[in-house]
Amino acid sequence: MSKVVVTRTVPESAVAVLREVAEVQVCDQDRPLTADELRAAVGGADGVVAMLHDRIDAEFVEAAGPQLEVVANVAVGFDNIDVPAVTGRGVTVTNTPGVLTDATADLAFGLLLSVTRRLGEAERLLRSRTPWNFHLGFMLGTGLQGKTLGIVGLGGIGQAVARRARAFGMHITYTGRRRAAQEVEAELEARYLPQDELLRTADVISLHCPLTESTRHLIDDAALDAMKSTAIVVNTSRGPIVDEKALAAALEGGRIGGAALDVFENEPDVDPGLLELDNVAIAPHLGSATTETRTAMAELAARNVAAVLTGQQPLTPVTT
Numbered sequence: 001m002s003k004v005v006v007t008r009t010v011p012e013s014a015v016a017v018l019r020e021v022a023e024v025q026v027c028d029q030d031r032p033l034t035a036d037e038l039r040a041a042v043g044g045a046d047g048v049v050a051m052l053h054d055r056i057d058a059e060f061v062e063a064a065g066p067q068l069e070v071v072a073n074v075a076v077g078f079d080n081i082d083v084p085a086v087t088g089r090g091v092t093v094t095n096t097p098g099v100l101t102d103a104t105a106d107l108a109f110g111l112l113l114s115v116t117r118r119l120g121e122a123e124r125l126l127r128s129r130t131p132w133n134f135h136l137g138f139m140l141g142t143g144l145q146g147k148t149l150g151i152v153g154l155g156g157i158g159q160a161v162a163r164r165a166r167a168f169g170m171h172i173t174y175t176g177r178r179r180a181a182q183e184v185e186a187e188l189e190a191r192y193l194p195q196d197e198l199l200r201t202a203d204v205i206s207l208h209c210p211l212t213e214s215t216r217h218l219i220d221d222a223a224l225d226a227m228k229s230t231a232i233v234v235n236t237s238r239g240p241i242v243d244e245k246a247l248a249a250a251l252e253g254g255r256i257g258g259a260a261l262d263v264f265e266n267e268p269d270v271d272p273g274l275l276e277l278d279n280v281a282i283a284p285h286l287g288s289a290t291t292e293t294r295t296a297m298a299e300l301a302a303r304n305v306a307a308v309l310t311g312q313q314p315l316t317p318v319t320t
């Protein structure tokens with residue numbers, strides 16, 4: 001019988017899918033495996049269900065052994081995987097697109113509202129038992145209606161964020177490697193702009209591109225300087241797309257208006273400067289963190305493994 005290693009606890013329904021085709025070993029420690037632990041754990045595996053913190057590269061494949069057929073990442077992002085090195089060794093790589101789109105878009109919008117309506121600050125005020133009373137100038141935020149949302153990467157999640165923004169009365173601009181389909185542009189009334197123009201003109205800039213060598217530090221000092229002094233940066237994609245030190249400095253210096261961050265450059269660490277600022281809403285990488293979504297992600301990863309191990313096509317393969 002085939003052997004599948006799952007590098008971190010997943011919902012039982014996903015394990016059940018795997019058990020139909022393989023003997024399953026779940027690593028149930030309460031932290032990511034170290035690189036050495038990971039390599040030791042996957043020895044002899046035909047399939048691996050991996051997490052976004054697992055580094056999957058040539059050494060990983062060597063450690064697993066020549067029988068390894070598939071690595072299923074329980075994430076839509078796959079920057080933790082050296083895809084050419086792994087697929088080049090005959091191993092299928094899969095991810096979990098689609099099932100987390102709405103949950104991630106909801107969180108992006110929730111964090112955005114948290115900054116613009118000062119919800120974190122308001123909660124901290126009440127929890128610290130600071131005296132307050134209603135008056136017309138008390139804790140004023142900013143409205144989103146009529147403002148422009150600039151989306152970097154109008155893929156599935158970017159589009160889902162844009163739909164929410166439209167419901168809030170926002171205008172949509174976007175940039176990215178390629179133009180969206182005409183129907184998408186028409187539905188969202190989205191205007192394609194070169195990146196520098198989008199950065200200069202948007203009131204909110206929301207990042208939805210994958211982390212690659214060309215998007216690492218896409219938002220750096222120069223990009224932050226190009227933005228409006230009131231601009232808000234939303235990042236629910238991958239931390240290293242933003243130069244976190246440069247962002248903290250821009251926020252501290254009042255060069256931009258705020259930030260809504262679910263992901264960080266060196267997770268689980270967060271730049272201490274960001275933690276001090278009231279105009280920053282932060283969450284610990286919770287984009288897909290609903291019970292329904294995480295279950296769907298794990299089940300999709302399991303179905304990908306089961307498909308490959310039974311000689312069928314994977315449902316959501318990663319190709320480069």
Ligand code: DGY
Nearest residue numbers: 074075076077100288
């Ligand atoms: C992903 O899927 O890439 C998210 O970051 C975690 O859900």
